[in-house]
Amino acid sequence: MVVNKRNFDETRQRLLEAAFHAIHRNGFRAASLDSILANTGVTKGALYHHFSNKNELGYAVVDELVHNMISDVWLKPLSRAEDPIDGMVAILKGYSDEDMERGCKLGCPLNNLAQEMSPVDEGFRRRLDGLFALWRGAVAEALRRGQRSGHVRGNIDPDQIGCFFVAGMEGGISQAKTAQNPEVLADCRDTMIDYLQTLRKPESAA
Amino acid sequence: MVVNKRNFDETRQRLLEAAFHAIHRNGFRAASLDSILANTGVTKGALYHHFSNKNELGYAVVDELVHNMISDVWLKPLSRAEDPIDGMVAILKGYSDEDMERGCKLGCPLNNLAQEMSPVDEGFRRRLDGLFALWRGAVAEALRRGQRSGHVRGNIDPDQIGCFFVAGMEGGISQAKTAQNPEVLADCRDTMIDYLQTLRKPESAA
């Protein structure tokens, strides 16, 4: 297999990844195309060959990279988990120290973008809201499965708790990022784990 | 009392308030000085007479306006509350529909600024982290008072829960803003109220 100098897919991927990092670090509007290009060695001509404008580049980052991250960390593991509470706790406890450190330095890519762009661009807003809804929905669906299988109390509202769970995590990351201190996030995580235990069906807790 | 055309305090206050609104709507970096000035009728010469640069204007907005908001909504009410759990629930239930609507359109000024500026400017980061810490601390302190007065279980960590509480609220506002739908925030709030009830000392729950 010959690697061409002009490789559509590879160039596009390099642009997406450089854009993702620049956006994660500086925010979308402050991430300048010139700096993204300087980091990739790709030129402006190539960029505008692949994306019709800056917004479309950002949309692609959300639709592809950010979506995949959410899917890998939350959607797939939750859909596989037998006991949803064990599954969620396992994901939370599975955060490595590097994850915590990195996540708390720059924050959550999804939440960062949502906070910045939702009020000013409907294209971003719809996409990011869709990702939040996927995440909430995955938690809710797992809890519903848990209710059917007898692991989870029947008198709780899975959708409401999906929302609460995502809120607690995003809020914890926000504070940790502002404090530049992963302890704050660890506190939130531990309190959330305690809270999740209260959702177990009493009989199955023994 | 004569109102001078040249009134230091009034001009400064007008600049601060216009800056606050522009920042709340667009973020700090996207809030252009020219647009702030256009909204106030104040000129650039006056602006730079009052603030040495754009960052100092932003710092003053945080130190004065945002600080006051946190103080009015959380610090003072919590310090007055006899039963901390009742106090927190009362604040949460006291949100009017307009508050919810407005808060979910543009998000929380504190969190917006923290997300945008913490990673890129240490002056903002320190100030915003200070405000988060005040808020967390007020919740923790209220819970400690509740422990001493027998309203709150002794086997919980007030600091940890202060952190969790702030996280849940900020995360709820974030999601509501992205969804442009206050229901998401209402779900988080209601779940948080349920959670707070589990912190009561069993004997005093009856």
Next chain:
DNA sequence: CTAAGTTCATACTAGTTGGTATGTGACTTG
């Protein structure tokens, strides 16, 4: 081979931004 379409490269532009240099009228103070 040629021709055409794809993938990029270079040079440029118009608009916006934070910031400055300089001037001016009002108010205070000696």
Next chain:
DNA sequence: CAAGTCACATACCAACTAGTATGAACTTAG
């Protein structure tokens, strides 16, 4: 009343931004 300080006003600039116009090089079809 004169001098000086304060609170602005006006005009400007250098830097940076997203986006474009144009062309060149590479790949592929025939």
